[in-house]
Amino acid sequence: MSDIETAGRVCAMVQAAYERHTPLEIIGGGSRRHFGREPLGEPLVLAPHRGIVAYEPSEYVITVRAGTPIVDVEAAVAAHGQVLAAELPRASGESTIGGAVALGLTGPSRPYAGSLRDAVLGVRIVTGTGQLLRFGGQVLKNVAGFDVSRLMVGAYGTLGVVMEVSLRLHPRPEEGAVRVLACDWAGARARLLDWAGRLPLTGACYARGLLYLRLAGRAATVGQAVREIGGEAGSADTFSAVRDLRLEALGVPATALWRLLVPPAAPLDPPASVADWGGAQRFWATEESAGAVHAQAARLGGQAMRLSGPDRHEDVWATPVPATMALYGRVKAVLDPRGILNRGRLSAMW
Numbered sequence: 001m002s003d004i005e006t007a008g009r010v011c012a013m014v015q016a017a018y019e020r021h022t023p024l025e026i027i028g029g030g031s032r033r034h035f036g037r038e039p040l041g042e043p044l045v046l047a048p049h050r051g052i053v054a055y056e057p058s059e060y061v062i063t064v065r066a067g068t069p070i071v072d073v074e075a076a077v078a079a080h081g082q083v084l085a086a087e088l089p090r091a092s093g094e095s096t097i098g099g100a101v102a103l104g105l106t107g108p109s110r111p112y113a114g115s116l117r118d119a120v121l122g123v124r125i126v127t128g129t130g131q132l133l134r135f136g137g138q139v140l141k142n143v144a145g146f147d148v149s150r151l152m153v154g155a156y157g158t159l160g161v162v163m164e165v166s167l168r169l170h171p172r173p174e175e176g177a178v179r180v181l182a183c184d185w186a187g188a189r190a191r192l193l194d195w196a197g198r199l200p201l202t203g204a205c206y207a208r209g210l211l212y213l214r215l216a217g218r219a220a221t222v223g224q225a226v227r228e229i230g231g232e233a234g235s236a237d238t239f240s241a242v243r244d245l246r247l248e249a250l251g252v253p254a255t256a257l258w259r260l261l262v263p264p265a266a267p268l269d270p271p272a273s274v275a276d277w278g279g280a281q282r283f284w285a286t287e288e289s290a291g292a293v294h295a296q297a298a299r300l301g302g303q304a305m306r307l308s309g310p311d312r313h314e315d316v317w318a319t320p321v322p323a324t325m326a327l328y329g330r331v332k333a334v335l336d337p338r339g340i341l342n343r344g345r346l347s348a349m350w
Contacts, residue, residue: 049067051064066096101120185275195229
């Protein structure tokens with residue numbers, strides 16, 4: 001089926017659902033349907049809508065259909081000595097670009113190379129009324145006053161059906177290495193402050209008394225950094241596990257998983273949590289109530305978001321900031337006025 005036929009089919013399905021006030025559940029590869037709250041609605045499957053739309057290596061930009069697996073895009077750009085500008089988590093080989101945009105998560109490279117939101121240059125979406133629009137620079141950006149393409153990142157599919165995504169690329173680093181140091185959390189933080197901006201770090205996570213450091217860049221620069229850091233050689237698989245939230249290898253059991261965003265220097269509390277992004281992102285698997293986890297995040301100076309767990313009817317975020325929800329509501333009213341897209345996935349309100 002051609003792009004035009006696929007787009008027409010999706011537009012027709014969404015328009016019909018809009019007219020019937022019927023919610024739709026947007027499904028890509030299906031590998032991350034357990035994230036967020038339990039959505040409502042008839043399935044709208046986008047996995048067959050895959051493939052590269054446009055790729056000119058000299059421009060360092062690639063445009064792909066939303067159902068394209070992340071691994072396929074990475075393989076295509078690797079053949080030209082390039083990598084995606086943002087590190088995208090995946091649950092399996094079927095995890096798609098569209099799903100990555102919906103969740104909005106970025107792997108361990110976030111503090112050093114930027115977020116997925118930074119890497120998204122444009123999108124093509126179907127709105128909740130069945131309109132096919134391309135951003136940036138399209139009409140709704142001027143009307144609503146927002147960069148709609150970036151608003152899609154982390155919206156859990158509640159603002160539009162993402163059909164295509166244009167992503168920024170970077171040259172592939174010449175050399176890489178992983179080092180592991182035994183130290184307490186205070187020692188890890190002191191080292192990270194000393195090395196920040198000076199060494200070619202692309203990842204720094206801490207778990208159970210071990211600091212894991214990932215380096216990438218020119219061979220001579222990486223070699224010099226390895227000698228300065230010392231420690232033991234580690235495996236890149238550690239950072240792949242953190243990226244993909246496969247945290248059992250770092251002592252985090254496969255149970256209800258929470259993500260906390262806190263000041264990097266905040267205490268490692270609870271001690272069993274994994275600190276990523278040099279400490280700014282924490283992962284905590286716990287059976288504690290949502291209220292207890294949100295209270296703990298507040299004590300640490302941040303906020304918590306439940307990624308997965310058995311009870312999918314709890315709100316994903318802590319009590320939202322009124323200004324944030326007002327902003328989201330304004331955009332939602334324009335893009336999905338009847339709230340049919342992934343209803344309930346992000347919040348009980350939508």
